[in-house]
Amino acid sequence: KFSNYVKVVEVGPRDGLQNEKKILPSSIKIELINKLSQTGLKTIEATSFVSPKWIPQMQDNATVFKSIDKKTGINYPVLVPNLKGLQSALEVSVKEIAIFGAASESFSHRNINCSIEESIKRFKEVILEAQKNNIKTRGYISCIAGCPYEGNIKASAVAKVADAMLQLGCYEISLGDTIGVGNFEEFALHCHDTYGQALANTYASLEYGVRIFDASVAGLGGCPYAAGASGNLATEDLLYLLSEQGFNTDVNLNELIKIGEWISGELGRTNMSKVGLATIAK
Ligand code: HMG
C-alpha cells in the first residue's frame, strides 16, 4: 500500500524566478523564502549556483542563501552545475544540492553546454566532493517525455540517465516534465504546466505511487532553454488536489495562497494558480 503522505518540493524561488525578466531585489527573494518557511513546507529550493551570464536572475545566490532564516527541519537545496558552483555553495554552508541533466542531447547542450556523457562525468566530480562535505544530492532529468529541440524522447534514454544518477549517489531523481512514471520512492515528478496537463499527470502518477512532487508558488516560472514552457504546476493547485483526494502534506494552503498573490504583485504578473485566483476572488 502506498503512503498517504506526499512530499511537496517548492521550487518557486529557483525555477519560478530564474526565467522572470524583472530582476527582483535580493530582499524580496529572501522575504519569499522566509514566508514559504512558515507554511509547513519541508523542502524549499532556494537558488542556483550557475553562471550569471546564463541565468542573471540567480546572480545574487550567495547573498540570498546567506540571508534567509533557515528553519530547523526545512531543507534549502540549491542547483549546482559544476565544481565551481559547488565551491560557491560550500562557502555559504549549503547542506543539500541538486545536479541537473537531461535525457535529450540537444537540451543538455543548450542548458549546460555539454553532452549527456560529459555531464555525467561532471556530476560525478560534484557528487564526490559533495559527499566529502556531507552534502546530499538530488538529481534532475529534463525532457523525460519530450524535448523542445528533438521531439519525442525514449523512455530508455531517461532510464539510462536516471540509473547513472542513482549510481553516482543521488538520493532522489526528479523527472522533469510530463507522463506518469514508475512507483519507486526515489522518484519525484516535476511538471511544467505548458499544456495545462500538470495536474492530470500528477493525478495519474499518484495512482502509480509517486509521492514527491515539485511545484512553484503562484505557478511562477518556465525554463529559459525550453521556449514556450510555462511555469511549474502551482503549489496551491497541487495542495488543493492532494487535500481533496485525502492526502496529507502538512502544508498550509491558505498561507501559500497569500504568498502567491503577494509575489505575483511584486513581479507585476498574473497569479497562475487557479486555486489562488478563485480563493482571492471570493
Ligand atoms: P560554460 O560557458 O560552458 O562554462 O557554461 P565554462 O566552464 O566554460 O565557464 C564560462 C564562464 O562561466 C566562466 O566565466 C566561468 O567562471 C563561469 P568567465 O571566465 O567567462 O568570466 N562559470 C560560473 N560562474 C558562476 N557559477 C558557476 C559557474 N560555472 C562557470 N557555477 C555552465 C556551463 C554549466 C556553467 C552553464 O551552462 C550554466 O550555468 N548553465 C545553467 C543553466 C541553468 O541554470 N538552467 C536552468 C536550470 S535547469 C531547469 O530549469 C530544469 C529543471 O527545472 C527541470 C525541468 O523543468 O525539466 C531543473
Ligand code: MG
Ligand atoms: Mg523546471
